[in-house]
Amino acid sequence: MKTIPLGQSGIDVPEFCLGTMTFGTQTSETESHKQIEMSIEAGVNFIDAAEMYPVNPITPETQGRTEEIIGNWIEKTxxxxxxxxxxxxxxAGLKHIRDGAPITGDRxxxxxxxxxxxxxxxxxxxxxxxxxNRGSYMFRQNWTYDPSSQNKAETLANMAEVLEALQAQVAKGNIRAFGLSNESAWGTAQWLRVADEVGGPRVASIQNEYSLLCRMFDTDLAELCVNEDVTLMAFSPLxxxxxxxxxxxxxxxxxxRKAINGNxxxxxxxxxxxxxxxxxxxxxxxxxxxxxxxxAFTVQRPFGCSSIFGATTVAQLEHILAGRDVRLDDEMLADINEAHRAHPMPY
Incomplete structure (x- = not known):
């Protein structure tokens, strides 16, 4: 399938990315491995995980299991x-991971x-x-978001120390590129600026929620990412x-998911x-x-986007992958924008 640059990292990624947050809870290891192989066969060789995964539910007992399942596939194959x-x-704040400690350079x-x-x-x-660390307006927190308690000097100092630590990992060959998630336009701009100052890795991507129902990215973040070559990794496109x-x-x-998490x-x-x-x-x-x-809507926006989908079952994965080459015409996109004006930010 079509690939796009991941910021200025030199890595090209497909427009679709396999999300794995159910690997180890709703999706068994056997099914997870099958999903990885099916995605590769369809040209979707980009896989997104996290140390806190799986979810639905998030528990101390399962934390890290998603990465282990992916690792077992790598080792086996x-x-x-x-x-x-x-x-x-x-x-910061997830109690069972490092007792809720914030992201710091020494960690x-x-x-x-x-x-x-x-x-x-x-x-x-x-x-x-x-x-x-300072918090985020994502996950419906935008309705009451209040940044007035933030300490700018502390935020920038933390960014500098984290970037220096990340650059050390780049130098060791442990990581290739650096990205953000659940960030704001101001935060992303500062990570870019501080990276220039301290010689840290440049922001290549930002993983924020984006879909027909959640289009907060369309304004300030879109402008920033176009001008600064930062790629959106859209989560929850469905x-x-x-x-x-x-x-x-x-x-x-x-x-x-609704049966597990009602709202x-x-x-x-x-x-x-x-x-x-x-x-x-x-x-x-x-x-x-x-x-x-x-x-298709998410990957046809006027900014670079790789859209992260999750599939609990193989059947769901087959359905999503079948549409990997779908493109929407201008008339259909115009109707979508009219619907968006009639139903803005419904949650």
Whole structure:
């Protein structure tokens, strides 16, 4: 499938990326390994993980299991050179990971060592900070976001020390590229500026939520990323399954994410199902599968984007991969924008 540059890293990645946050909970190791191989066969050789995964639920007992499952596949098959591996360093507040400690320069080497050990590899292609220490407006926190308690000097000093530690990992050959996640436009701009000052690795990507239902990225972050060559890695392009239509009219399929997390992390609101109906109607009008429409929308935006999808089952994966070459025409995109104006930010 089509590939795009991952920022200025020199790494080219496919427009789709296999998300793995259910590997080890909802998705068994056998099924997970099958998903990796099916994705590679379809040209999706980009795999995204995190030290805190799996989720649904997040527990101390399962933390790190996703990376271990990917590592077991690498060890078993010897096919490490066929995949681009991304993973993440957890931010402050997750009690069972380093007792909720923030990201600091003196922790980086320890965390990277753990990632490498679980992944059974000697290099991580893209190393991401999962969320900023100062907090984030992502995950529905935008409605009450208040940055007034932030300490700018402390934030910038922390960025400098973390970048210096990351550069040491680059020099050792442990990581190839550096990315952010759940960041803001100001935060991303500062990481870029401080990297220039201290000689740290340049931000190659930012992994933020982005879908037909969540388009906060479209303004300041889009402008920044276009001008600074930072690639969006869009997570939840199917809005945790809402855009498939499977939850319409009160439906709650057994084993689905909604069956485990009833409000889908705050995404179930009085307005969301009307918004989904509007997009389902557009898909029907143009004879395009709604899953394929939602995925294609994210990779046709006027900024570089690799869209991260998750599939609990092999059947879901087959469905998503079948639409990897779908493109939406201008008339359909115009209808999508009209629906967006009628149903802005439904959660």
């Amino acid at each position: 010897g096919r490490r050179d066929e995949i681009i591996v991304a993973t993440k360093h957890s931010g 980086v080497a320890e965390v990277v060592e753990g990632n490498l050990r679980r992944l059974k590899t000697d290099v991580i292609d893209l190393y991401q900070l999962h969320w900023p 809005a945790t399954g809402l855009l498939t239509g499977k939850y319409q009219d009160g439906a709650e399929p057994d084993g689905s 889908l992390g705050g995404r179930v609101t009085p307005r969301v199902f009307d918004a989904v109906d509007a997009y389902l109607a557009i898909a029907e009008k143009y004879g395009v599968d709604p899953v394929h429409m939602a995925m």
